[in-house]
Each structure stands twice: as structure tokens, then as C-alpha cells.
Amino acid sequence: MDFGFGLNPSSAIELDKQDLSLYDKLCRIEPTAATCIACGSCSATCTAAGYSGMSVRKLLIGLQRGRSQEVEQMLSHCMLCGKCTMVCPRGINTRRVILTVCRLYDNAEGML
Ligand code: SF4
Ligand code: SF4
DSSP: OOOSOOOOGGGOOOGGGSOOHHHHHHHHHOGGGGGOOOOOHHHHHOTTHHHHOOOHHHHHHHHHTTOHHHHHHHHTTOOOOOHHHHHOTTOOOHHHHHHHHHHHHHHHHHTO
16 A cells, blocks of 8 residues: 555564564563553663663663564663662563563573
8 A cells, every 4th residue: 555655664674574572572571661651750760871872671672572682782881770660650560570571681591
């Protein structure tokens, strides 16, 4: 169907071609991660966000889109202070989510 406009190819994300296995595994281990509404409260309160770009919101969106390299870089800036967990309106234990994602990356590297 022609809508008279199209997506810039560099902005298009073909989910069918992305590896979403990390996000699927995360949601099996921490089902609350799937309830994120991307409100940004975690990013607004994050100790590391101001100088590193760390954000649980971006981390979850990155995993949903198969951007595992971006997520891995972000993880290295988290100080595990837990402030994001205190403000999440969905009650997601974001600190535990971060630790789980770290473990998933460690396991993935062990399988290489
Ligand atoms: S505060 Fe909670 S619901 Fe809001 S973006 Fe962060 S993880 Fe998602
Ligand atoms: S635990 Fe990590 S992501 Fe959460 S506020 Fe602290 S530095 Fe930011």
C-alpha cells in the first residue's frame, strides 16, 4: 500500500531479522521487564545517565530491537546504585533486571 511516504532506510528496524533471544530470555527470568511503559523515570533519576547515556528504558528498548552491542556498552556504566528501582511506577526491580542482563551477556560470551 502506498501511503505517499516511507521510512528512511537507516531508521527502519526489521524485527524479523533481529536476534531478540536476549530479550526473550530476560522476560522469562524477570517477567516484570515486559511491563515497562518507557516512562523514563529511571533515566531521569539515574546516577550515570548524565555523563554516560545509561538508561534502563533505553536498555530495554535496545533489547527489544536486538541492539545487543549498544546495550552491552551501556551496562558498563551502571553503578548498581538502585535509584532507578525506587522510582519505577511499574514496580520493576530494575537493578535486578540489569544484573540479569549482565549474566545473560556473560553466559552468551561463555558459549562463543
Ligand atoms: S521507570 Fe520503570 S516503567 Fe519507567 S521506563 Fe524505567 S523501567 Fe520502564
Ligand atoms: S542502578 Fe544503574 S541504571 Fe539504575 S540508577 Fe543506578 S546507575 Fe542508573
